Amino acid sequence: MKALAGLYVQQFKTTMAAMFQYRASLLIWMIGQVLEPLVYLIVWSAVSNSAGGSVGSYTTRDFAGYFVILMLVNQFSYTWIMYEFEYRVREGLLSFALLKPVHPIHSDIADNVSSKLLTLPAMVLIAVALAAAFQASISPQPWAVLAFIPVLLMAFIVRFLLEWTLALAAFWTTRVSAINQTYFVLMLFLSGQIAPLTLLPYPVQILADVLPFRWVIGFPVELLLGKLSPAEALTGLGAQAAWLLIGFVLLRIVWKAGTKVYSAVGA
Amino acid sequence: METQNPPAVHIKDLRKVYVVSQQESGAKAALRGLVRRRSIEVPAVDGISFDLAPGEIVGFLGPNGAGKTTTLKMLSGLLHPTAGEVKVLGYTPWKRDKPFLRQITLVMGQRNQLVWDIPAIHSFELNRAIYRIPPDIYRSTLRELTDLLELEPLLNKPVRNLSLGERMKCEIAAGLLHRPGMVFLDEPTIGLDVTMQRRIRSFIAEYNQRFGATVLLTSHYMADVEALCRRVVVIHHGRLLFDGDLSSLVQKFTDHKTIVVRLGDCHADLKEYGEVVSCVDGLVTLRVPKSGTAQVTERLLADLPVIDLLVEDPPIEELIERVFAQEKP
Numbered sequence: 001m002k003a004l005a006g007l008y009v010q011q012f013k014t015t016m017a018a019m020f021q022y023r024a025s026l027l028i029w030m031i032g033q034v035l036e037p038l039v040y041l042i043v044w045s046a047v048s049n050s051a052g053g054s055v056g057s058y059t060t061r062d063f064a065g066y067f068v069i070l071m072l073v074n075q076f077s078y079t080w081i082m083y084e085f086e087y088r089v090r091e092g093l094l095s096f097a098l099l100k101p102v103h104p105i106h107s108d109i110a111d112n113v114s115s116k117l118l119t120l121p122a123m124v125l126i127a128v129a130l131a132a133a134f135q136a137s138i139s140p141q142p143w144a145v146l147a148f149i150p151v152l153l154m155a156f157i158v159r160f161l162l163e164w165t166l167a168l169a170a171f172w173t174t175r176v177s178a179i180n181q182t183y184f185v186l187m188l189f190l191s192g193q194i195a196p197l198t199l200l201p202y203p204v205q206i207l208a209d210v211l212p213f214r215w216v217i218g219f220p221v222e223l224l225l226g227k228l229s230p231a232e233a234l235t236g237l238g239a240q241a242a243w244l245l246i247g248f249v250l251l252r253i254v255w256k257a258g259t260k261v262y263s264a265v266g267a
Numbered sequence: 268m269e270t271q272n273p274p275a276v277h278i279k280d281l282r283k284v285y286v287v288s289q290q291e292s293g294a295k296a297a298l299r300g301l302v303r304r305r306s307i308e309v310p311a312v313d314g315i316s317f318d319l320a321p322g323e324i325v326g327f328l329g330p331n332g333a334g335k336t337t338t339l340k341m342l343s344g345l346l347h348p349t350a351g352e353v354k355v356l357g358y359t360p361w362k363r364d365k366p367f368l369r370q371i372t373l374v375m376g377q378r379n380q381l382v383w384d385i386p387a388i389h390s391f392e393l394n395r396a397i398y399r400i401p402p403d404i405y406r407s408t409l410r411e412l413t414d415l416l417e418l419e420p421l422l423n424k425p426v427r428n429l430s431l432g433e434r435m436k437c438e439i440a441a442g443l444l445h446r447p448g449m450v451f452l453d454e455p456t457i458g459l460d461v462t463m464q465r466r467i468r469s470f471i472a473e474y475n476q477r478f479g480a481t482v483l484l485t486s487h488y489m490a491d492v493e494a495l496c497r498r499v500v501v502i503h504h505g506r507l508l509f510d511g512d513l514s515s516l517v518q519k520f521t522d523h524k525t526i527v528v529r530l531g532d533c534h535a536d537l538k539e540y541g542e543v544v545s546c547v548d549g550l551v552t553l554r555v556p557k558s559g560t561a562q563v564t565e566r567l568l569a570d571l572p573v574i575d576l577l578v579e580d581p582p583i584e585e586l587i588e589r590v591f592a593q594e595k596p
Binding site for chain 2: 003007010013014102107
């Protein structure tokens with residue numbers, strides 16, 4: 001445990017050094033992270049205003065609150081591991097990772113957390129500025145604010161486990177981008193990224209309930225926005241716990257199978 | 268085994284067969300390929316056996332595609348053998364047990380493990396954490412490696428700004444920080460200039476001496492092998508061609524010797540003594556059958572105004588080339 005902590009600290013330093021090298025691309029990446037929810041915010045504000053100030057249970061100011069929180073939640077749970085893995089397999093970097101006496105997921109977690117910590121202050125500032133500019137209405141009960149912390153953490157872990165597992169597709173195919181595209185489209189529609197899920201048709205909502213996407217984005221956002229009852233929050237946490245378990249088991253199985261394939265066909 | 272210690276590496280009848288799907292040309296075949304892929308089995312390593320004693324440096328030779336890298340990958344645990352026995356330091360490599368991984372390293376001249384955009388020292392520190400190297404040992408190893416490989420001015424430059432040779436030195440250092448007892452080197456000097464090759468060569472010898480590490484080295488540069496390895500293992504088409512002293516390889520595969528004679532001039536006709544390989548400024552190189560060497564030498568000395576005479580084995584490079592050319596699958 002202490003040794004792992006040492007690894008995490010060292011990875012943090014390495015990630016920081018690397019990010020310092022990539023200042024420009026980091027800035028572009030952050031602009032992207034802000035721009036996407038901002039576009040949806042503006043579109044939905046316009047729709048809401050033309051519909052007399054609200055759509056369903058969302059007022060124009062609710063939409064502003066929704067997408068500002070979404071920006072933060074997405075920033076928190078986002079991973080880039082699926083692009084990374086394809087590159088690793090192609091460049092033979094995975095071979096080096098497999099020869100290290102530590103599971104490679106640790107470096108990835110540490111790297112992800114490190115870069116999140118480093119960009120978080122800027123993102124929070126941007127969020128506050130946007131919330132003020134669009135007069136966002138965010139009014140959670142104190143319990144919801146408290147519950148948001150474990151929910152956000154769970155969202156990160158679940159998304160990380162699932163995307164890391166999906167990234168392992170690189171063991172089987174060199175065309176990972178097709179899988180990534182499908183995944184991102186599903187994510188866009190079924191996580192609440194493009195619109196609050198309660199505004200979507202009922203069958204889509206059912207689908208979103210049984211799939212993991214909603215639980216890693218839409219659910220934490222609605223919780224902090226103050227749209228959920230304690231019972232709904234508890235149900236959501238339960239769904240997250242279930243997906244955490246599923247994700248963990250899947251990761252183990254797929255990792256084992258993937259490394260087996262890799263060691264059969266060669267690096 | 269004659270040695271009392273168990274071997275550092277033991278492989279017996281090791282095989283690795285790749286299943287490769289074949290794509291035929293033509294539209295019809297391509298359509299058929301969508302439904303059913305034709306696949307063929309390609310044996311990359313086809314039943315080789317050898318042992319390495321602890322502390323040995325052995326040259327692992329063979330032309331491209333002979334199965335060297337595949338063997339190294341099986342020994343380091345990246346590839347699962349199709350058949351046969353393999354033990355390294357008493358472990359089964361493909362299980363990749365952590366105690367095993369802490370004691371080995373694989374350095375590949377054509378692959379990089381250092382983080383590209385940041386100074387090598389960061390990658391070194393990361394390896395310190397990954398291998399759990401105690402701080403004092405890390406410091407002294409780093410100092411030693413820095414001295415031996417002259418890394419001092421390189422450590423704080425981003426890796427992408429280093430030359431090929433400088434990067435290779437850093438790659439080797441990164442691979443040896445945890446002081447592995449088993450070192451696999453796959454073409455560590457590829458693409459490097461002669462000075463850098465020599466420096467890396469002397470470093471490998473030094474590391475082997477200092478830490479008693481076992482080293483298995485592949486290289487296309489015979490100078491590497493001649494300088495470092497008393498013993499060589501030669502494979503071709505996945506099969507073992509030779510395993511033994513470099514000198515007995517020469518004995519086994521040469522039926523000729525080279526006689527270099529310095530004469531006053533080049534005019535004398537030496538064809539009757541042997542095959543004239545070259546004649547430059549009175550320096551004549553003759554190729555003669557091994558059995559006739561003594562007789563030819565005697566005649567040369569008796570018949571001609573010889574200033575100097577040297578009997579040599581043919582250069583190892585030429586020899587290896589001939590060994591590979593002779594052996595048909």
